[in-house]
Amino acid sequence: KNQVEQSPQSLIILEGKNCTLQCNYTVSPFSNLRWYKQDTGRGPVSLTIMTFSENTKSNGRYTATLDADTKQSSLHITASQLSDSASYICVVTVNSGGYQKVTFGTGTKLQVIP
Amino acid sequence: DTEVTQTPKHLVMGMTNKKSLKCEQHMGHRAMYWYKQKAKKPPELMFVYSYEKLSINESVPSRFSPECPNSSLLNLHLHALQPEDSALYLCASSQGGGESYEQYFGPGTRLTVT
Numbered sequence: 059k060n061q062v063e064q065s066p067q068s069l070i071i072l073e074g075k076n077c078t079l080q081c082n083y084t085v086s087p088f089s090n091l092r093w094y095k096q097d098t099g100r101g102p103v104s105l106t107i108m109t110f111s112e113n114t115k116s117n118g119r120y121t122a123t124l125d126a127d128t129k130q131s132s133l134h135i136t137a138s139q140l141s142d143s144a145s146y147i148c149v150v151t152v153n154s155g156g157y158q159k160v161t162f163g164t165g166t167k168l169q170v171i172p
Numbered sequence: 173d174t175e176v177t178q179t180p181k182h183l184v185m186g187m188t189n190k191k192s193l194k195c196e197q198h199m200g201h202r203a204m205y206w207y208k209q210k211a212k213k214p215p216e217l218m219f220v221y222s223y224e225k226l227s228i229n230e231s232v233p234s235r236f237s238p239e240c241p242n243s244s245l246l247n248l249h250l251h252a253l254q255p256e257d258s259a260l261y262l263c264a265s266s267q268g269g270g271e272s273y274e275q276y277f278g279p280g281t282r283l284t285v286t
Contacts, residue, residue, distance in 0.1 A: 090272065101176075101262050101277035102215070109272060147214060153269040156222035157203035160275065162214035 061085045062150050062163035070169045075138055079166045081131040081148030089153040093122050093133045096145045096165075105133070105146075138170045175199075176278035178263050184284045187253060193281045195246040195263030201276075203227075203269065204246040206238060207262040209280070215262055221246060222268075253285045 062083045071077050083091070090109045094102035106115040106122040108131075114123050119136045135142055148163035176197045185191050195204065203222045207215035220228035221240040229238075235257075237249040246263055260282055266275040 089269070092275075094277075099260060099280070099282060101178075101264075101279045103277070104274055107272070107274060149275075151275070154227075155269050157205075157220050157227055157269050158266050158273065158275055159220075159228070160217070165214055167212075 062148055062161050064146075064148050064163040064166050066166060067164070068167040068169070070171060071138055073138060073140055073170050073172050076134065076136050077138060077168070079133045079135075079146050079148075079168070081133070081163055083129050083131070083148070083150045083161075083163075085150040085152065085161050086129070087152070089151045089158065091122075091124055091131050092149045092151065093120070093131075094147045094149060095142075096147055098145075102147060102149075135168075140170050140172065143168060143170045176263055176265055176276050178261075178278035178281050180281060181279065182282045182284075184286060185250065185253065186286055187255070189253075190249070190251045192250065193248040193261055193263075193283075195248075195265075195278055196244055197265040197276070198244055199265065199267075199276070200243075201265035201267050202243060203266045204240065205264040205266075205275070206246065206248055207264065209260040209262055211259075219248075250283075253283075255285050258283055258285045 092107045093105045096102040108124045121134045145165045152159045206218040209215040219238040239247040260280045263278040267273040
């Protein structure tokens with residue numbers, strides 16, 4: 059069982075609508091939790107990063123929340139645009155001294171349609 | 173500059189060829205990573221270098237050979253690959269292991285083994 063599970067696996071929404079993606083993790087302890095956006099065939103791009111003590115972080119139309127007690131995070135996208143079509147990956151990071159050990163979630167593939 | 177560059181963007185090689193993938197960053201990051209990503213799957217960690225020393229090798233076959241000539245450069249030498257090694261190879265870097273440190277990804281090299 060993957061230590062970072064995301065839902066839904068895929069999602070189709072109309073342009074202009076809002077949506078919320080979910081991430082449940084069992085990795086513990088962790089240093090930070092990030093949400094990445096990945097276009098097909100491209101490298102992931104960071105949207106938000108939250109440490110253990112933070113419970114919300116915004117980046118434009120993207121707002122991430124973190125509940126460290128229930129080990130859940132969500133990514134809310136407001137007023138979706140066609141360019142939001144991509145895979146969204148939740149990543150949990152453990153500080154291993156001089157580097158980071160990351161566990162990637164299973165991803166949610168979002169398609170925004172006109 | 174928050175850019176991680178990777179060359180080449182695309183690579184097609186035969187099973188008897190020897191080729192190398194290159195990754196470069198000039199952010200002063202001391203940790204660098206190689207990931208392999210198959211279609212519709214999250215990235216899988218292959219190697220981690222911390223302060224130019226190999227810190228993690230996730231049981232990667234010896235036909236993949238990483239090299240870190242200096243703190244800005246990371247190579248992945250390929251020899252006698254198999255068709256199942258075809259994937260997107262991603263390089264990433266981070267300042268270190270700290271909880272607030274971002275991990276920046278390059279655009280990836282699309283590798284096809286024929």
